[in-house]
Amino acid sequence: MEEFALSEELEKLQEENYYLKTLANLREADLIQISRELQSCLEKVEEDPQNIFNTQLFARLKSITKKFSNLKPPQISQLINIIITGLATECENTSGDLQANDDQTFDSHRQALNMWSFLLGWATYLAENKAQSKQNQKETGEFTSRSGRRGKERNNEPSQWNWDEQRKATLTVMVNVLKLNLESIWVMKQELETFVGIFTKTVFLILESPLNIKDQSTKMHLFEILAISTKNYKQTFAIKTSILQHLRYYEHMPEPTAELLGYLHNKYTYTQLTDDILMEIGDADLSVQDKTGPKQFSKFLVRLSEVAASLVLRQLVHVMKHMDSPVGPMRVAVIEITGNLIEHLANRDEQTESDKETLNNLFNILKQRSLDLNGFVRAKVMQACIKICDLKAKFPKARQHLVDRAIQCLKDKSVIVRKYAIQALAKFIRTHPFGMVYGGELRSQPWKDGLAKINEDSSSIEPPEELSHITQESPPSSPLADAQSSRPSSPSPISSNVSPEYYEKLNLTKRYYADALRFIESLSTAIPTLFQLLDSINKSEVIETMEFFVAAYQYKLDRAEEGLTKMLHLIWSRETDEGKSVKKKLIECYQNVYISTGEGAAEIERVEQTVRNLVRLADTTSVAKLTSLEELFSTMMSTELISPEVIERLWTVYAASNSQTSAKERRGAMMVLASLAKAKKEIISEKLNVLRNIGLSSAGRQDLVLARYTCIALQRLAGEAKIKGSPRDESTRLPVSHPIFEDLRNILEIHTNSNQWYPLAEQAINAIYVLCNNPDILCGEIIKQKTIFVFKLDDDSFRDEPSTSEPVTVNTTQLSQLLFIVGHVTLKQLVHLETIEAEWKRRKQSGETKDKNHVEDELDQIVGTTEDEFSEMITQIREYELLYGANSLLGEFGGLVAKICANRKVFNDNMLQFSATLALAKFMCVSSQYCETYLPLLFNVLEKSNDDTLRCNIIIALGDLVVLFNNIIDPEINVLYELLADESLEIKRNALMVLTHLILNGMIKTRGQLGEMAKCVADENSRISNLAGQFFTELAKKENAVYNNLPDIISNLSRGENAVDEDSFKRIMKFLFRFIEKDKHSENVIEKLCQRFKNLDDKRQWRDIAYCLSQLQYKHDGSVRRLVEGFPNYQDKLQDTDVLKHFREIVNKLKARKEQSTEMKQFIEEYEAKVKACEVTS
Structure with missing residues (x-):
């Protein structure tokens, strides 16, 4: 038999026209003949696999393999099955002869294995390419997009070739062959390498498809082939070269490659291949222009550090070469690897000195790289910190350094860094190592007291002689003991009658307390920055900040509850997808903190705890935050987060006697109930008698705050408005004779000097106007009776007294209360008229049948039924009847309030001036005539008054007047802009908010005044600068608004008396120019500048x-x-x-x-x- 030259045959196979002499003996189109030939081949192979030596058999198999692309699926399956059978049988026979050491058969076995493996490698190559081609066509939709009969036939052609299963069989036989003692059969190493190379090349071909390695069995076979080839047959260099090439060019390869090297290490304890690859990557000169290499290598290294961290540690020097790489992804990978290695070393049962040193170096890398120029690297450092927190080992000393770094990163310019820094700090809190004392709580005062006590105890103790040689510089014995390395300095020895153990314990305890306090104090320094981040325009870091404050509250960190309170305004987040997530997160946070408490406790205990939490929250929330808290409670009620049991218990607290509950608790319960009733008015309607008997009775008279919240709760009976100015349900209106109005009237007529009466009166009048079907009649009676009481009149002289020239001595408090009632009734009457108009129009449009006794029907008879006629009539009433009508009750006070405001030195009572000015502003909202007459007076009060609260109310009133009487107020609008430079923070803030509302809603035109708004961007106060930033962000959403006003803003800020300093100018311009995004706008701005x-x-x-x-x-x-x-x-x-x-x-x-x-x-x-x-x- 002629020797089969495997190397030569493989070289020939690379040629495009692989010449076969016997090819002519097979007819291409005769598929039946091919099937017969295959059957004949199979019979001969089953008889003896070494029949392959038969030249004709081998030639036939090569010829058919050459025609692979023309074969039908059954024939492909048959061909591959023949080759697998032949090689498998030959492998089994060879194994038997190797065990028997029958060296006479080795040559024939070598020859047969060469020939069968050649055929298997070739067939696998063709099969893999065919399968991949079909997969590509499937992914691109080529099969389904083809038209015509041929395409349909191919689609419907039943497949009888399952390459996935035959691939597994192919790999199995390859593994079995490689497990033979092949070195006994192959004398020439080069020939053996060529033979093994058939299998390794096949493996790398299969690895090119990501689908192939999704099957765990296939992947393990591939790993086994490469592992045996590397370990037993010295294929390290060839496999390394192929791995590096595949890493670069195949996106899915990094993770499987790392797993392969881990497999090689774990099963065969072979590390040379990994070492070589890591050295090669470490020495690689990567550049920013290389788009694939760094990305692939970074994934590989990270995965390797996860599955085989010890291998990375062996070549850590080479890996760390990329720490200073100009390529960002490589530096990011090194940081993630660092975290994985710390985890690996920390989890070792025993740590050597080398391990400790490595750990210190790794922690130093994290600290240093928290200052990296690349934001993704800094973010990855924070992610590593999060991962380290979950370790059993706490590394107190290194941990504190990482906490400090995370706090620094809160002010990072990159959003993603800030986000992960917040996450890290929350994780540091949840996993802190100080849980042995005070239940793990982080309230600073107990820790300070505890440390002071320990210092007091230790100052009276002299170290025992056995420990006198120990100094503070003694190194810790392990990374976990770095908290133990400190010793007290300069003790004042009084007694040495203590054991070494007690003295050591005392010092450890002292260090423990000191470390805890440092941790707490570090977190405390981060709180102000985290407050600011709650207002970030980036929603992801807002959500993380919210989660931080929940964690801080759960561990009782100082000012944590303040953070929860500052979150309240987020309930108004816009209804975008992102906005909803913020709102949802806020509700989730408050639910976790205040409602889902007492897990594991009895139901009654959980209800009690929830009620206590809600009542305390309502009682401690500032007035500015109450509206947000009400909306939060209402939203929680609408989503059924508040149980009926909690509501019932709140009513119990509200109705309890003074001996059973405090005034604060009763008020808080009513505040919560009133808020919940916004979402479900039945909460109030079913307990109306309780409200009358408590809040509007003797308890309410003694506690005006309680009465006020009771009045707010009553307003919930009207429900929410369908349209502006219209109640949800007209049937909720009650007749004047209803006893609830007598209660409200009595509350208003309470004789008291308390300033709490004014907010009570406001809410009582509000309740009358939303519930009474004739609120003007009822309030008219209240005003008359109050006037008679204040001026000591009788009913007959009522109309004459306010205008008399004779001096009258009155109680300033009572007069102040009267003017407050008059002013607020005036405003509510205006709103009532708008409600009537809106309801009339609604009924007209819906064709609804109205009650014939209702005021709208009377008006129909007077003015007709067209909308324009009705609206004109309402305008006439407002403009000429409310204040200037012959029988106007309110008009009797128009001159009086103006006289009081104009003569501040005569009427010098602060509360009287406050009430008169508010009444003046409310009167001005009713009539343009009155507004125009007394506008200079209002401006004079705004300019001269020293009461910031009064001035703020005037600013708000001016905002309303702009909407109502723009033609009167607009010429004087500069007054509002000038207030942006006021010394008072509250004045500045209110002016900014009013102008923001007016400008964004198109109620006023800006004529070069935006520069004054822009100055607020650089304001020293963060609340002002944030508000201004939000204004310009919203303004930029309007068509070209910032672009059109930019030249005037620059001029305003850069020159003249009102120019800002250069640093402020830069800060403002840097903010504004980010809104110049359109190319055309940029060109025009450049040209003009x-x-x-x-x-x-x-x-x-x-x-x-x-x-x-x-x-x-x-x-x-x-x-x-x-x-x-x-x-x-x-x-x-x-x-x-x-x-x-x-x-x-x-x-x-x-x-x-x-x-x-x-x-x-x-x-x-x-x-x-x-x-x-x-x-x-x-």
């Missing part, structure tokens, strides 16, 4: 304009051309160092642009040369 240089001599303005130009992005060629075209306008200005600096920045931006044409590159280079020439001159 360059023109401004032309006639400027002020160097400050040079610098300002240059800075503005540096804030643009120059993404479009047109922007670059505008800049260069304007060069003559600013060429001489480049002599200024700061101006030149800004233009250097611009040049760097131009050079960094991506995908530039050759022409544009040359254009930019020429411009750079011009700038450099000016630099030399300068």
Whole structure:
């Protein structure tokens, strides 16, 4: 038999036209003949696999394999089955002869194995390519998109070839062959390497498809073949080369490759291949331009550190070479690897000194790289911290350093870094190592007291002689003991009558307390920054900050509850997908903290705890946050998070006697119930008698705050409005004779000097107007009776007294209360008229039959039934009847309130002035005539008053007046803008909020005043700057709003008496220029700014304009051309160092642009040369 030259045959196979002499003996189209030939071959193979030596048999199999692409599925399956059978049988026979050491048969076995393996490798290659081609066609839809009969036939053709199963059989036989003692059969190593190479190349071919390695059995066979080839047959170099190539070019390969190396290590304890690969990657010169290598290598290294961390540790020096790589993904990978290695070392049962040193170095890497220039690297450091927190070993010393780094990262410019820093801090809290004392709570005071007591005890103890040689510098025995390395300094020895054990325990305890306090104090420094992050425009970090405060509250960290309170405004998050997630998270946080408490306790105990939490929350929430808290409670009620048992218990608290509950608890219970009733008014309607007997009875008279919340609860009976000004259900209105109104009237007529009466009166009047079917009649009677009481009149002289010239002495408190009632009734009557109009129109549109006794029907008879006629009639009533009508009750007070406001020195009672001014502003909302007459007076009070609360109310009133009487107020609108520079923070904030509302809703036009709003962006107070930032963010959503006003803003901020300092100017411009996104806008802004240089001599303005130009992005060629075209306008200005600096920045931006044409590159280079020439001159 002629020797089969495997190497030569493999080389020939690479040729496109692999020549076979016997090919002519097979007819291509005769598939029946091929099937017969295959059957004949199978019979001979089953008889003896060494029949392959028969030249004709071998030639036939090669010929049929050559025709692989023309075979039908059954024939392909038959061909591969023959080859597998032949090789498997030959393998079994060879194994038997090897065991018998029958060396006479080795040559024939070698020859047969060569021939069968050649055929199997070739057939596998063809089968794999065919299967991959079919998969590609399936993914691209080629089969289903083909038209015509041929396509349909192929689609419907039954498949009788299952390559997935035959692939497993192929790999199984390959594994069995490689497990033979092949070195006994092959004398020449080179020939053996060629033989084994058939199998390894087949493996790498199969690995090219990600689908193949999804099957666990297939993957294990592939790993086994490579592992045996590497360990037993010295294929390390060839396999390393193939692995590195596959890593670069196949996206799915990093993870399987790492798992292969782990498999090789775990089963065969072979590490050379891994070492070589890691050294190769470590020495690789990767560049930013390489888009695949770094990404693939980083995935591989990370996965390897997860499945075989010890292998990475062996070559850590090479891996760490990429710590300073210019390629970001590699540095990110190194950080993740660092975290995995720390986890691996921490979980070892015993740690050597080398392990401890490695751990210290790894922690140092994390600390250093928290300052990396790449934001993703810094973020990965924070993620590593999160992972380390879950370890059983706590590493107190290193942990504290990481906490400090995380706190620094809260102010990072990158959102993703801040997000993971917040996550890390929350994780540090939840996994802190100080749970042995105080139940793990982190309230600082107990820890301070405990440390003080320990210091007191230790100061009276002298170290025992046995420990006198120990110093503070003694190194800890393990990473877990680094908290034990400190010793007390300078003790004041009084007694040495203690054991060494007690002394050591005392010192450890002292260190424990000191470490805990440092941890607590570090977290405390982060709280103010976290408060600010609750207002971030990035919702993901807002959600993480909320989660932090929940964790902080659960562990009783100082100011944690303050953080929960500051979260309340997030209930108003916009109804976008992101907004919903914030709102949902807020509800979840409050549910976890205040409702889902007492897990494992009895139901009654959980209800009690929930009620206590809700009542305390309502009682401690500031007035500014109460509206948000009400909305939160209402939302929780609508989502059924508040159980009926909790509601019933709240009523019990409200109705309890003074001996059973405190005033605060009763108030809190009513606040919560009133809030919940916004979502379900039956909560109140079913307990109306309880409200009357408690809040509107003697208890309410003694506690005006309780009465006020009772009045708020009553308003819930009207439900929420369907449309503005219209109640949800008209049937909830009650007749004037209903006893509830007598209770409300009595509450209003309480004789008291308490300032709590005013908010009570406001809510009582509100309740009357939403519940009474004739609120004007009832309130008119209340005003009359109050006036008679204040001025000591009788019914007959009521109309004459307010206008008499004779002096009258009255109680200022009672007069103040009267004016407050008059003012608020005036405003509510205006709203009532709007309600009547809206309800009338609604009924007209719906064709609803109205009650013939209702006021709308009376009005129909008077003015007709058209909408315009009705609206005109309502306007006439408001404008001329409420204040100027012949029988107007309210009009009797119009002159009085103006007189009091105008004579502040005569009427110098602060509360009287407050009530009169509010009444004046409310009167002005009713009539344009009254508004125009007394507007100068209102402005005078705004300017002269020292009461910030009063001034804030005037500002809010001015906002309403702009909406109602724009033509009167608009000419004086600058007054509001001037208040943005007021010394009072509250005045500034209210002015900013009112202007924001008016501008964004299109109620006023801006005429160059936006510069004043822009100044607030750089305000020292974060609340003001955040509000201003939100304003411009919303304004930018309107068509070209920021762009159109930008020139005026720059002028306002850069020159004149009101110009801001340069640092503030830069801060403002940096913020505003991010809204200039359109290419055309950028071009126009550049052109206008360059023109401004032309006639400027002020160097400050040079610098300002240059800075503005540096804030643009120059993404479009047109922007670059505008800049260069304007060069003559600013060429001489480049002599200024700061101006030149800004233009250097611009040049760097131009050079960094991506995908530039050759022409544009040359254009930019020429411009750079011009700038450099000016630099030399300068």
